[in-house]
Amino acid sequence: MKLxxxxxxIGGEAVADALRKTFPGAEVLVVNDRANVPYGGKSPETVLCLTDAAIQSLLASKCDVIILACNTATALAIDALREKYPAQKFIGIEPMVKTAATLTRGKIVAVCATSATLASARYKRLVRDYGAGLRIIEPDCGEWASLIENNLMNRSHIQKTIEGVCEQGADVIVLGCTHYHWIKELITELAAGRARVIEPSEAIGRRVKTLLALD
Structure with a gap:
């Protein structure tokens, strides 16, 4: 199996690591577009163009599945890519609004994501379908991906944000950008038991199994 x-x-490396643990016999190929990172502030047309160009080597390698381990690329490009490459299986990553809705007790959740993801039609559809009755806090995390990418993120950059959403009553924090997976432990520490922190690494593995009928 080739994924x-x-x-x-660098967010894709965290996803790839999780996939290697789930599928130890698989070949996992990883590509990125660090020359143009971050994608969060770019137009939909630019994100589609950059994503399409970046995955060409994965298409040429005939991967069984291509995982867009980028919430922004999923939100803005995956539908067009599926239409352009109908024979290729794709898996995207979206903010886990549906899961958060099942986990929250106080009906208040925080979604940490890029501005492009939050503004996308795909995200708004998730909120419409699964966020009824929820108060969804969308803190400004616009600089996080760039800071993480350049190894400049520190505790002070996120403490105010996490304290703020917890003080507003959020009991679930959704990490809606794979860059943020690298700081999940710190976010969990700062939440200090007040909120559960979730991201989709395990769900991706389950989706691969379903898509390739491995169960």
């Missing part, structure tokens, strides 16, 4: 993983930057 391709694409992300704009």
């Amino acid at each position: 391709g993983v694409f992300d704009s930057g």
Whole structure:
């Protein structure tokens, strides 16, 4: 089995690591587009163009599945890529609004994501379908991906944000950008038991199994 993983930057490595643990016999190929990272502030047309160009090596390698390990690329490009490459299986990553809705007790959740993801039609559809009755807090995390990519993120950059959403009553924090997976432990520490922190690494593995009928 050959799995391709694409992300704009280093976030895809975290997803690839999880896939290697789930599928130890698989070949996992990873590509990124660090020359153009972050994607969060770019137009939909630019994100589609960059994503399409970046995955060409994965298409040429005939991956069984290509995982867009980038919430922004999923939100803005995956539908067009599926239409352009109908024979290729794709898996995207989206903010886990549906899961958060099942986990929250206080009906208040925080979604940490890029501005492009939050503005996308795909995200708004998730909120419409699964966010009824929820108060969804969308803190400004616009600089996080760039800071993480350049190894400049520190505790002070996120403490105010996490404290703020917890003080507003959020009991689930959704990490809606794979870059943020690298700081999940710190976010969990800062939440200090007040909120559960979730991201889709395990769900991706389950989706691969379903898509390739491995169970």
